[in-house]
Amino acid sequence: MNTRNVHDRLNGIEAFVQAAEAGSFALAAERLRLTRSAVGKSIARLEARLGVRLFHRTTRQQSLTDDGQAYYDRCVRALAELQAAEAELDSGRREPQGRLRVTAPLVFGRHCVAPVLRELAGRYPQLEVDISFNDRVVDLIDEGYDLGIRVGDLPDSSSLAARRLGLQTMGIGASPAYIAAHGRPVTAQEMQGHAGIIYARGGQDKAWTMQDEDGRATQLRLRPSLRLDDLQAIADAAIAGAGLAWLPCWMLARYVGTGELEVLMHGDRLAAHDVHAVWPQARHLPSKTRAAIDALAARVPAMLAP
Structure with missing residues (x-):
């Protein structure tokens, strides 16, 4: 099997997993930065190669078939192993690279997070920083984010790691x-x-x-x-x-x-809120994520000083 066929297979599997988790081809396409048509064609080729139907499709919704669910479970485990291998290799690199997806609160993100990560991207030409500003609590894992900034109490979670950046008075x-x-x-x-x-x-x-x-x-x-x-x-x-x-x-x-x-x-009589960087728990933290966390931890405390 040549490398192009392997690449096509992996792209098809990634598109399939994203579509299954997102619940729609359109949202999967947005996360993968592809067109909806490209995602649909990739999954269609995957179904043709496997000889099974992976999704039940209607005009309003889509869901996995029994074959699709079984294949999804295997694909998730396989992709997790690949991601762990990539992260382990990446952790040894000197310079961060690749796409870093970050979510942050609107105003705090614009004034305190964006300037720091903009400088980080300027320092590392191979790093691509993608920041989304939103005051809602984003599910980092379901929505495919590498890093999130949270102001306020953190819920207990075994799937997320966190580092305190300071106190917002x-x-x-x-x-x-x-x-x-x-x-x-x-x-x-x-x-x-x-x-x-x-x-x-x-x-x-x-x-x-x-x-x-x-x-x-x-x-x-x-x-x-x-x-x-x-x-x-x-x-x-x-x-x-x-x-x-x-x-x-x-x-x-x-x-x-x-x-x-x-x-x-x-002053001290008014309620204050901790600010944290949070990210999906992983055995090996990618260098791009570690660099962003370290940069924020170095700069944000001074910004929060009353």
Whole structure:
């Protein structure tokens, strides 16, 4: 069997596994960076070679046949062995290379993650960095990501490894115009009833949590003037005078420096959140992933300093 036939077989198997796990040819094509037609043809050739039908297909959905499920189980084990072998070889390389897929929260990703990984890509010409910005919790394994950045508590998981990058502290700010019109509240009691710009996602408001004098967690009660699901939009609204904003200190500091916002409260009494890099647990960590984690661990703590 020549190398081209081997390559075609492996491509067909990878397309099949991705289609089975994604539940659609279109999503598999997106993950593989191919057209839907190319994925469909690759799987059709695989079915013809095997002499079996791997998928039940309808206009609305697709599912594995019994033969397809049995073949999928074998393929997953085989690909895992190949990936482990590649990672073991890759771990001995001096320079990272290949495609690194990263998912990060919208604003934190743009301001704190992207600059670091952009410099990393510039340092290593054979490294291709692909960053997706999204505030939802992404399933790294199901969606094919090498690395994720998480702000907040991590769920227990035997399939993921993690490295702490720092602590994101919070602050409350408002524009000079809002303060001039409504006063400068500096205690929790004084803030009661003030207009608040609330982060809300999936119909749930993100609480403004602080510790009282006795160290007990309590929530600030403000009058919601706006509900937004993007931190940058919240900062913009605060600058426009819409109310008080609960923002990460690293972000609030940017606008304090320009005079667009003023700090009303910050420090240890406000809730803070750990920031982690997370990645799929593996025996051998690819050099591209290790390089990205090390770069983030070296740079992010200083960015998070209050």
